[in-house]
């Protein structure tokens with residue numbers, strides 16, 4: 001079983017790439033290009049996930065979701081965030097039904 005440590009290890013690598021030579025690293029090059037370039041990759045990878053889902057190949061879908069997760073992690077790194085921040089948010093939501101959460105939000109908004 002692969003644990004969340006994989007995400008933490010990749011996040012450490014991404015953080016180190018902030019100060020690496022863009023010529024030597026894909027991540028460093030992307031981070032140096034700036035926020036719009038990272039956002040473009042996230043949008044591209046999201047679109048590729050949609051196409052892979054329709055394609056019917058589970059392997060293709062897994063690879064495209066990995067690309068999307070990876071580029072989302074680059075975006076988190078750009079903003080000084082880590083996978084832990086997302087995991088804490090998911091943990092906070094654990095056991096809260098989406099329907100209940102939506103109803104509570106609607107009640108709050110009046």
Ligand SMILES: N=c1c2ncn([C@@H]3O[C@H](COP(=O)(O)OP(=O)(O)OP(=O)(O)O)[C@@H](O)[C@H]3O)c2ncn1[C@@H]1O[C@H](COP(=O)(O)O)[C@@H](O)[C@H]1O
Nearest residue numbers: 010013014017024025026027028029041044066067070071
């Ligand atoms: N997990 C990944 C990873 N997943 C995908 N990619 C790269 O993401 C890029 C995006 O792929 P696309 O499918 O859009 O293909 P592309 O047309 O070649 O990309 P563009 O020309 O549009 O940028 C490809 O170059 C992939 O190799 C990754 N690059 C790096 N990592 C991890 O990040 C670490 C640091 O990487 P470097 O910065 O390159 O050393 C690596 O050790 C890995 O752990």
